[in-house]
Amino acid sequence: MVDTQTALTPTPTAAAEAPAAGISIRHLYKIFGPSPEKFLGPVREGMSKQELRDVHGHVLGLRDINIDMPAGGIQVVMGLSGSGKSTLIRHINRLIDPSAGELLVQVNGQPVDVMKLNQRELQRFRRQQTAMVFQKFALFPHFTVLENAEYGLQVQGLPRKKRRENAMRWIERVGLKGYEDNYPNQLSGGMQQRVGLARALSNDAPILLMDEAFSALDPLIRSDMQSVLLDLQQEIGKTIVFITHDLDEALRLGDRIAILRDGEVVQQGTGQQIVLKPADDYIASFVRDVNRGRVIRCRTLMLSGSRVDGPDVDPSLVIEEAARQLSAESKEAANVVNSKGKHLGTISMSDIIGAIVPPNPEPVPEATAAEMH
Numbered sequence: 001m002v003d004t005q006t007a008l009t010p011t012p013t014a015a016a017e018a019p020a021a022g023i024s025i026r027h028l029y030k031i032f033g034p035s036p037e038k039f040l041g042p043v044r045e046g047m048s049k050q051e052l053r054d055v056h057g058h059v060l061g062l063r064d065i066n067i068d069m070p071a072g073g074i075q076v077v078m079g080l081s082g083s084g085k086s087t088l089i090r091h092i093n094r095l096i097d098p099s100a101g102e103l104l105v106q107v108n109g110q111p112v113d114v115m116k117l118n119q120r121e122l123q124r125f126r127r128q129q130t131a132m133v134f135q136k137f138a139l140f141p142h143f144t145v146l147e148n149a150e151y152g153l154q155v156q157g158l159p160r161k162k163r164r165e166n167a168m169r170w171i172e173r174v175g176l177k178g179y180e181d182n183y184p185n186q187l188s189g190g191m192q193q194r195v196g197l198a199r200a201l202s203n204d205a206p207i208l209l210m211d212e213a214f215s216a217l218d219p220l221i222r223s224d225m226q227s228v229l230l231d232l233q234q235e236i237g238k239t240i241v242f243i244t245h246d247l248d249e250a251l252r253l254g255d256r257i258a259i260l261r262d263g264e265v266v267q268q269g270t271g272q273q274i275v276l277k278p279a280d281d282y283i284a285s286f287v288r289d290v291n292r293g294r295v296i297r298c299r300t301l302m303l304s305g306s307r308v309d310g311p312d313v314d315p316s317l318v319i320e321e322a323a324r325q326l327s328a329e330s331k332e333a334a335n336v337v338n339s340k341g342k343h344l345g346t347i348s349m350s351d352i353i354g355a356i357v358p359p360n361p362e363p364v365p366e367a368t369a370a371e372m373h
Contacts (some may be wrong), residue, residue: 023106025103026104028066028088030060031043061087062098071106078257085245089209094114127156131208133196145182148195149171175194176195189217193213193217193225207239256270301319302345307346310333312335332349
């Protein structure tokens with residue numbers, strides 16, 4: 001393991017050029033109760049969550065979690081209430097200490113085990129490497145929008161002029177220019193969450209932790225905030241860990257998704273992998289009513305062959321959008337081409353319709369599903 005003091009010491013330009021961080025969680029366990037160490041062995045050997053609770057008075061929060069979160073991508077962790085998803089995200093900045101396991105974060109290009117940081121190192125890690133957006137906004141009611149947005153920079157000791165310039169830049173980016181002197185109670189719920197997002201982004205931390213950040217919003221506002229986040233991510237390229245209980249939100253936002261149940265990872269992968277190949281009946285029940293046209297991408301359905309008389313589409317384009325283009329141009333098939341214009345194959349309207357409304361429970365052949373990896 002690298003020297004944490006060196007890894008956590010920012011370079012002079014770290015605030016402006018902080019690299020995206022990758023996160024690796026290894027064999028993470030969390031047992032709540034007066035003597036968690038006493039039951040770690042039995043839990044590792046298979047003691048059930050119910051027995052641990054009913055017989056021994058302890059609660060199993062997480063069991064043997066192993067997840068690699070992509071640097072510069074959006075990792076969604078989803079599950080129903082009590083699945084352990086919020087417990088998991090609070091381990092990343094050690095708001096909760098684990099019972100066992102390690103959590104490695106790339107800091108200035110070096111892996112740092114967050115679980116081994118002392119209190120001073122942990123404080124520095126939280127301030128410089130992570131920012132958090134909460135479900136309940138967590139704004140200071142007696143602070144203006146600007147004062148809330150610059151709060152993290154004030155804690156870091158940045159000069160007033162510099163922190164205000166930085167905060168104003170992000171207030172404008174999230175669409176709140178003109179509201180910087182307002183107080184939270186003068187704003188709608190969606191606007192308050194934009195303040196929370198601006199505050200998190202002002203810190204310029206490479207890791208953004210979002211715990212049910214949009215769950216308290218009305219559906220239209222929630223969709224709008226998802227669009228804001230996706231647009232910003234194209235610009236900032238943060239490592240985002242996003243907690244949700246909503247599958248549609250997970251599929252829209254996640255580069256990768258991990259689904260938890262009773263403190264364990266049931267399945268993880270891309271949205272396509274989860275929708276097309278659910279690991280068990282529990283996952284199948286989640287994805288049964290998913291609009292597959294908004295999840296499956298052209299590269300999954302494309303067939304080899306020469307160019308056809310039709311539009312060019314990107315392999316990452318969802319097939320619903322490809323169908324829209326084909327309909328607009330009254331064409332039956334499209335050419336799948338990469339960013340350099342190289343022809344990769346073709347995709348037809350009939351294949352798109354067949355994938356959106358599959359004739360049987362097995363939506364695609366095994367060979368086609370393998371192409372998603």
